[in-house]
Structures are given as structure tokens and as C-alpha cells.
Amino acid sequence: MYAFAYQRPTTVRQVQSALGKHDDAKLLAGGQTLLPTMKQRLASPSAVIDLGHVAGLSAIEKKGRNIVIGAMVRHADVATSDLVREAIPALAALAGGIGDPAVRNRGTIGGSVANNDPSADYPAALLALGATIVTNKRKIAADDFFQGMFTTALDDGEIITKVSFPVPAKAAYVKFPNPASRYAMVGVFVSKKGSDVKVAVTGASNEGVFRAAGLEAALKAKFNAKAVEGVAVDGSNFISDIHGTADYRANLVNVMTKRAVTKALGK
Amino acid sequence: MISVSMTVNGKAVSAKIDPRTLLVQFLRENLLLTGTHVGCDTSQCGACVVHVDGKAIKSCTTLAATCDGASVVTIEGLAHDGALHPMQEAFRENHGLQCGFCTPGMIMSAIDIVNRKGHDLDEHTIREELEGNICRCTGYHNIVKSVAAGAHAMAPK
Structure with missing residues (x-):
């Protein structure tokens, strides 16, 4: 792994300003894709901005007829959430089938969605459920968000804060x-x-x-x-x-x- | 260099580290806790599994910096006063290892399974839950037996 500057902001605004200060910064969520990629030297960001201490990214809530999941919610927490299991059991089951238990304890929904790996599970759920990706700047419909292998609608300096899922029948x-x-x-x-x-x-x-x-x-x-x-x-x-x-x-x-x-x- | 402080096996530790230091490097090279192993280094084999704030994670795919303020338990933190943890004892009793390289990760994952799934584990559950731990010697049979026995032994008497 090549050297990088490590930043630990505590608010989304600080994340945004940290992104602005580095040319080639990467956001670190659960790190289950980013860190292996960096270890293989396929990625060498100048700065790693750790989202682990950013407030307001880790809740699972029911809002009207939607389940809203914070970007830093781990797969294991989606899999075992009573709210998700009751409203969208298919989503809880999907999260419980990602990687292995130790990976599910670290990996996050925001990280998976932002990465848009062609074999990732979450993007299929977002598309099929008609989810909305909420960022620090706007709301993006899943249909507009995923734009091909490892490509999304996210702009530079844009940070996913949550994903909202309408409850299906x-x-x-x-x-x-x-x-x-x-x-x-x-x-x-x-x-x-x-x-x-x-x-x-x-x-x-x-x-x-x-x-x-x-x-x-x-x-x-x-x-x-x-x-x-x-x-x-x-x-x-x-x-x-x-x-x-x-x-x-x-x-x-x-x-x-x-x-x-x-x-x-x-x- | 950045400062990190965490609790490892109940002891407060702090150090100045390169930000790219992995948790497993920090444990092995800074703290000389070499019970946590590096097998594949690609988060597949599970030899590096430790508990961070009570949850099993792969320490080869975690930056030490992200564990600042956390409580970490490694294989060295399980035995107390010379007595093996019930899960360690179960692996010994059931011959749940051959070369032993995967064993620290197996045991840390096994305890995590018990924490999540309880003390009465059937074979299917154990095999599914050990998906992230690879053993190249045993064929898993005795590992599965060990985890089931250890899970029972961990139940409050």
C-alpha cells in the first residue's frame, strides 16, 4: 500500500472540505473493497478520509412508507435490523448474504453503492426497489445513479449520506x-x-x-x-x-x- | 505519523504509526501479539480475525487508525489465569486443528458465532457461518465438532 494522508472528520461538511483539499482523496467507509484495492496498488489515493466518526450516517429509520438506511450502516446491521426484516425482508436477506460474517461486520451500504462493483448485491436491490440515493447535495433515483461498471452519477465532492427504500408488496x-x-x-x-x-x-x-x-x-x-x-x-x-x-x-x-x-x- | 490509542486485551495501548498500518500489523509488529496470523492477506482466509468492539473483523483489511478508541480482543486475550477459554479448550479436546495456522481466526470467529447465534448450533449453521475462515488441513470436520462443543461449554451454567 502506498502512503497517504489520513483524515478523520466528524461532520459531512468537514468531509466535503477535506475532499476539496486533496486532488485524489478517497472516502473510507467499511474499507472491504478500498483497502484490498490499495494493498494491490490498484488504487493509491493521496488522502484517505475516514467516515467512521462522521455523525448522522449510521441510522436505520422508517419514514412514512420508506425504510431509510444511513450510508455507514454495516451489512450485518441491515441483515439483523427488525425494521428492515419486517418491512423489506428481501433486503435484510440480501445484506446477510454479502461476503462472510467478518466482512459484513465492516462493509457498508454506502460503500457498496458508491463502488458499483458489477457483481455487488446491493445495486440490484436499489434498482429493483426504486430506491433513492441521498447525498450531501441532492437526491438521485437509482435508475439514474448506476451508470455502468464502477461508474455512478456521483460528482466530485459528493457524499452519499443515506439510501431510501420504498416498501414493496x-x-x-x-x-x-x-x-x-x-x-x-x-x-x-x-x-x-x-x-x-x-x-x-x-x-x-x-x-x-x-x-x-x-x-x-x-x-x-x-x-x-x-x-x-x-x-x-x-x-x-x-x-x-x-x-x-x-x-x-x-x-x-x-x-x-x-x-x-x-x-x-x-x- | 498519526497517534492511535486503543484497548487491546484489556490493556490501554497507544502509539505513533504510519496511517497505512493495518490492524494486524499493529498487533503483530507494534504489540508483538503474533497469535493473530496473516494467511491470504486478501480478506478471504480469516486467519487474521480479531474482535473489535465485540465483533469479528478481518484485521488484514482494517486500518489500525480506524480502530482508535476501540476495544480489541485477540486470541491472546481469551485465556484467563492459565485456564483456556471454553472455545480453545473445545478445539484442543476435539482435535480441531492440524497445523494450527488457521486456529486463532477459527476460534475468534467461533466465539463471534456463539455471540450472535447462541449456544445450540447445528452443523449446517456452523459450516455456513465459517464461510470466511479457510483451513487447508482438517477438512473442517473436527473444527465443526469443536465449535459445537465450545458453544455448549460457553453457556452460562
Whole structure:
């Protein structure tokens, strides 16, 4: 790991001013991606700004018909939160399936969302639930936020403070983990609210997380696993690697969607 | 250089460190607590697991600086007055190790599992929860047995 200046602000405003003072600063949330990346010297920020002591980023609240989760809330805390488990059990289950227990004790929702790893679980939940990302500057709809592998709508100096999730009627997340790394080769989050159905796919595409329009249309017509059968998934821009071809992943998207719908229906 | 202060195994410690010092480096190189191991150095193997404020974390993927003010427990902090912690005793009794390299992390993770899931752990739960700890010798069988036995032994009498 290359040397860096370490900063420990206590307010979002101080974080913003620290970001302004360094050309190439990185925000440190749980560090479960940033630190391994720095150890491999794939990242060498001039400054690391530790969000661990910043006030107001660690609450889970119910606000009207939304569950609002602070950016620094750890995966383990989302997984075990009574509020989340009651309102959006699929989200609690997703958080409880990220990495391993020790990683879940450190990793945060804000870090995962800001990083937008193409195999990360959280981005699928945000897209499929129609979440809103709240920053120090504005509110961004999930549909506008994720802009391709490791790319988001965040501007320089912009800090995620919380994520707001509308409570769905039904939802489920199912992933096919790589047998060795346990990362999602394909993960599908399905949600239903009134007549609206959203299907978000992670792990599959070279462009990162995306919504599957064909599957959504089929499920809007009839919300059951059978409706998905035979619905083609366009895999032309999917990841092909030693773990699976693009066609294999395209088929997995269909299979995972069926399983997610079945799970969402409580069957 | 920055200053950090924390409690390690009940003792207050402070030092001036390079900000890039990992918690595991701080424990091993500054405090000479070499029971916490570095296996993979990529947060997969779990040999470096310690407790920070009561929760199991991977100390190879945590900056010492972020633990300022925290309370850290390592494998060296478990035994008291010459008596092994019940989980250590269970690993000894059930031969839950061969070379022993992964054992400190296994035991720290095992205690964390008991803290979260209670004293009555079935085999499936133990195997799922040990996802972040890798052993290259045992095939896990006796480790699972040890964790189940240790969990029972940790129950208040």
C-alpha cells in the first residue's frame, strides 16, 4: 500500500472540505473493497478520509412508507435490523448474504453503492426497489445513479449520506454464487408494488447492474414463475470468462428470475 | 505519523504509526501479539480475525487508525489465569486443528458465532457461518465438532 494522508472528520461538511483539499482523496467507509484495492496498488489515493466518526450516517429509520438506511450502516446491521426484516425482508436477506460474517461486520451500504462493483448485491436491490440515493447535495433515483461498471452519477465532492427504500408488496433476491469466490455470477432482485414490477440483474453484464425490460413486461402481465419461461434475455453484452460464457449467464438470469419470483410469492 | 490509542486485551495501548498500518500489523509488529496470523492477506482466509468492539473483523483489511478508541480482543486475550477459554479448550479436546495456522481466526470467529447465534448450533449453521475462515488441513470436520462443543461449554451454567 502506498502512503497517504489520513483524515478523520466528524461532520459531512468537514468531509466535503477535506475532499476539496486533496486532488485524489478517497472516502473510507467499511474499507472491504478500498483497502484490498490499495494493498494491490490498484488504487493509491493521496488522502484517505475516514467516515467512521462522521455523525448522522449510521441510522436505520422508517419514514412514512420508506425504510431509510444511513450510508455507514454495516451489512450485518441491515441483515439483523427488525425494521428492515419486517418491512423489506428481501433486503435484510440480501445484506446477510454479502461476503462472510467478518466482512459484513465492516462493509457498508454506502460503500457498496458508491463502488458499483458489477457483481455487488446491493445495486440490484436499489434498482429493483426504486430506491433513492441521498447525498450531501441532492437526491438521485437509482435508475439514474448506476451508470455502468464502477461508474455512478456521483460528482466530485459528493457524499452519499443515506439510501431510501420504498416498501414493496413483494420482493426477493436470488443469486448464483461463484462456487469459489462466492461473488454473484448472476443475482436477480424482483419486486412488485401495485401493478409495477421491477427486475434488476447484477453480476451478468459488462455494463454492471441493469433492469431487464423483457422480464419485467412478462411479470407485469402475470406475476408467477411460469410467465418468465421462454422469455429471452439478451446476453450480447454479458461477461464471458472462465467461470461461464455470456450465454450461460443469460440463461442464469432467466433461472434466477424464476426462483426469485417463486420466493417473492412465498412458495 | 498519526497517534492511535486503543484497548487491546484489556490493556490501554497507544502509539505513533504510519496511517497505512493495518490492524494486524499493529498487533503483530507494534504489540508483538503474533497469535493473530496473516494467511491470504486478501480478506478471504480469516486467519487474521480479531474482535473489535465485540465483533469479528478481518484485521488484514482494517486500518489500525480506524480502530482508535476501540476495544480489541485477540486470541491472546481469551485465556484467563492459565485456564483456556471454553472455545480453545473445545478445539484442543476435539482435535480441531492440524497445523494450527488457521486456529486463532477459527476460534475468534467461533466465539463471534456463539455471540450472535447462541449456544445450540447445528452443523449446517456452523459450516455456513465459517464461510470466511479457510483451513487447508482438517477438512473442517473436527473444527465443526469443536465449535459445537465450545458453544455448549460457553453457556452460562
